[in-house]
Amino acid sequence: MIRIKHFFQQSWLLIVASFAFGLLIAVANARWSDEIEWNKTEKLNRLSSALLPEARLELYAEVEIELDKGKKRKVKLREAVSRIGDRLGWTFEAAGSGFQDKIELVIALDKDLKTIVGYKVLSCNETPGFGDQIKDKYLREQFKDAPIGKFKPVKRGEADPEKTDSEIVTITGATVSSEAVVKIFNVYVEKVKGKIEELVQKKKGQISDDKEG
Amino acid sequence: MTKKGETKVALYKETLLAGLWRENPVFRLLLGMCPTLAVTAAVKPAFTMGCCVIFVLICSNIVVSLMRNFLKPHLRILMFTLTIATFVTIADLYLKAFVPDMSETLGPYVPLIIVNCIIICRAEACASKNGLAVSIIDAVGMGIGFTLTLCLLAGVRELLATGAVCEIAILPLLKEDGWFVPWAAMSMPVGAFITLGLMLGLVNLISRSRS
Numbered sequence: 001m002i003r004i005k006h007f008f009q010q011s012w013l014l015i016v017a018s019f020a021f022g023l024l025i026a027v028a029n030a031r032w033s034d035e036i037e038w039n040k041t042e043k044l045n046r047l048s049s050a051l052l053p054e055a056r057l058e059l060y061a062e063v064e065i066e067l068d069k070g071k072k073r074k075v076k077l078r079e080a081v082s083r084i085g086d087r088l089g090w091t092f093e094a095a096g097s098g099f100q101d102k103i104e105l106v107i108a109l110d111k112d113l114k115t116i117v118g119y120k121v122l123s124c125n126e127t128p129g130f131g132d133q134i135k136d137k138y139l140r141e142q143f144k145d146a147p148i149g150k151f152k153p154v155k156r157g158e159a160d161p162e163k164t165d166s167e168i169v170t171i172t173g174a175t176v177s178s179e180a181v182v183k184i185f186n187v188y189v190e191k192v193k194g195k196i197e198e199l200v201q202k203k204k205g206q207i208s209d210d211k212e213g
Numbered sequence: 214m215t216k217k218g219e220t221k222v223a224l225y226k227e228t229l230l231a232g233l234w235r236e237n238p239v240f241r242l243l244l245g246m247c248p249t250l251a252v253t254a255a256v257k258p259a260f261t262m263g264c265c266v267i268f269v270l271i272c273s274n275i276v277v278s279l280m281r282n283f284l285k286p287h288l289r290i291l292m293f294t295l296t297i298a299t300f301v302t303i304a305d306l307y308l309k310a311f312v313p314d315m316s317e318t319l320g321p322y323v324p325l326i327i328v329n330c331i332i333i334c335r336a337e338a339c340a341s342k343n344g345l346a347v348s349i350i351d352a353v354g355m356g357i358g359f360t361l362t363l364c365l366l367a368g369v370r371e372l373l374a375t376g377a378v379c380e381i382a383i384l385p386l387l388k389e390d391g392w393f394v395p396w397a398a399m400s401m402p403v404g405a406f407i408t409l410g411l412m413l414g415l416v417n418l419i420s421r422s423r424s
Contacts, residue, residue, distance in 0.1 A: 013283050014292060021299035028303045035310035043313070100321070125321040129402065132320075 040122075044106060047120035048078065048091045051108035055080035055088045063195045067187055075188070077196060080108070087111045092192055093122060096184040099176040101125035103134070105184055109148065113193045118144045119181070131177035139178055142168050148189055153182040225350050228339075232354030239362040239409075240416040244330040248322050249363060250405040256379050258318050259367035263360025265304045265323055270332055270352040272300040277340035278348035284341060293336040294327070301326045331359060369408050374399035 008015075048057050060079040064072050073095070080088040090109045095102055103124045108117035121135045133139070143151075146165050154160075154167045155175070170178035238244045245266070252258045276296045277284075284292060305323045308316035316323065326332065335355055340348040368378050373396045376384035385391020398404050 010285055011288065013280060013285070014288055014295070017280070017292060017295055021295060024299055025302050025306075028306050032306050032310035036306070039309065039313040123317075 044093065044122060047106045047122065048080070048108065051091065051106065051118050051120060052080040052089045055082060057081075057091065060090075060196075061199050063192075063199070065188060065191045065195070075192060075195075077192070077199075089117055090192075090196060092188070094184045094188040094192075096180055096187065098124060098126050098134075098180045099131045099174075100127065103177070103180055103184065105181065107185070107189065107192075109189070109193065109196075113196060114148060116143050116146050116148060116185075116189065119185075124177075126174070126177045130173045133171045133174045134177045134181050136171075139168070139171055139181060143185065148193055150186050150190070151182045153179045224347065228347055228350045229354040232351070232356070232358035233361070234358075236355075237358045237362060237416075238331045238334075238355055239359060239366075240413060242331075242334070244334055245359060247325060248329065249366065249409065250402065252319060252322050253363055253367040253370055253405055253408075254374065254400045255371045256364055256367045258315065259363040260360065261308070261312070261315050262319060262322065263356070263363050265301075265308070265326060266329065266331065266359050267353070267356030268304055269297060269300045269326055270335060270356045271349060273297045273332055273336055274340040274348040274352040275345065277336045278343065278345050281341045289337075289341065290333075293333050293341075297332050297336070298327050331355060366405070366408055366412065369412075370399045370404050374404065 045057060049055065057078045057080055060077045062074055062076050065075050066072050075092050075094070078091045080091060082088055089111050090113070091106055093104060094107055095104045097103070101124070103126070104122040105119045106122050107119045109115070110117055118140055120140075124132060124134065126132045126134065149166060151166055151168050153170050153175075156169050156172060159167050159169050168178070168182050170182075232238065234241075236242060239246075239249050248262050248266075252262045273293070273296045277293060280292070301324060304326070305316070308319070308323060335351060339351040343351070372378050372383060376382060376386050376391075376393045376395055384393035387394050396404070399408070
């Protein structure tokens with residue numbers, strides 16, 4: 001009892017302040033979360049449009065992807081359609097651990113789910129001047145038009161000329177961040193492809209059932 | 214005005230001006246070097262960082278000053294960090310909500326204000342020992358001093374790196390039939406170190422000649 005009393009005598013200010021500051025942050029977050037979310041969506045649309053120009057993005061479905069160690073994550077699949085309604089490709093958000101913090105990407109796949117159109121960085125807190133080079137053309141261009149599959153990060157000078165489609169040359173000074181991007185692709189792309197194919201088949205089946213009916 | 218009132222005004226004036234020159238956080242105390250070197254490639258991000266630091270400094274100094282009589286000596290650093298972290302989080306959320314592009318430009322340096330020594334130094338050296346008015350004035354003086362230094366450094370770097378300040382062309386570029394060749398190095402970390410070093414030397418020269 002004396003110990004508990006001593007604990008509260010010593011730390012009551014800390015406990016009260018923790019609650020008060022926590023409440024303050026919660027209020028600020030609740031007040032501005034809509035604006036933050038809107039900014040994020042606007043950026044996502046802007047980046048997706050850069051990957052698939054002249055396309056309009058429509059939310060196709062929200063699916064659950066199983067990540068490493070049994071973890072699951074909900075992924076919003078967006079269908080990129082032209083003005084006349086033709087499918088131009090697919091985009092989705094993917095995330096993984098970088099050198100310092102979480103890296104979030106927008107990945108675009110072609111309409112036939114055979115190649116990668118490209119990626120853009122939605123958010124990253126990698127070291128400025130080093131890790132944040134994953135935003136640059138050098139790494140992005142290596143994924144462009146590469147067939148969907150597993151990628152292997154290799155160091156400069158170790159790349160096999162015959163495996164240019166599946167090997168990604170990491171950036172000097174940003175090896176961990178480059179490898180993190182490769183890992184995100186390896187974890188997400190094939191699983192997302194499978195989910196999209198499943199959904200498209202399901203939709204086709206439904207349409208044909210409707211016609212027969 | 215009574216003598217007591219005059220003394221108070223003199224104290225406030227001295228506290229306010231200390232941050233601008235005598236105890237300037239960057240040039241004299243050499244505190245807050247991380248943002249000083251990292252976000253001074255252009256004036257706009259430097260100014261935004263300065264504003265964030267002013268906000269956090271004022272808020273944390275107010276809170277620390279109000280609770281100074283209840284602080285336990287062995288828990289004071291923990292309380293300071295908790296207070297600072299709260300206001301930094303609020304500043305970060307505000308930037309993300311209303312100035313998203315700037316928030317992205319500043320990247321991790323806004324959350325890193327938590328470990329900015331200027332703020333914890335002012336909480337320890339001033340706010341935990343003084344009343345509300347002195348603490349607020351000290352925060353304003355230190356904050357303005359920090360912001361002006363950042364903007365000065367950023368102004369020099371941006372001008373030499375691009376020939377413009379705040380995207381307003383000042384030096385005619387060679388590629389546009391002018392004479393100025395931009396110094397790309399000034400926008401890189403090396404430019405920050407060189408400019409800061411030269412400015413520190415200049416400030417030392419001025420203070421020596423004045424004394």
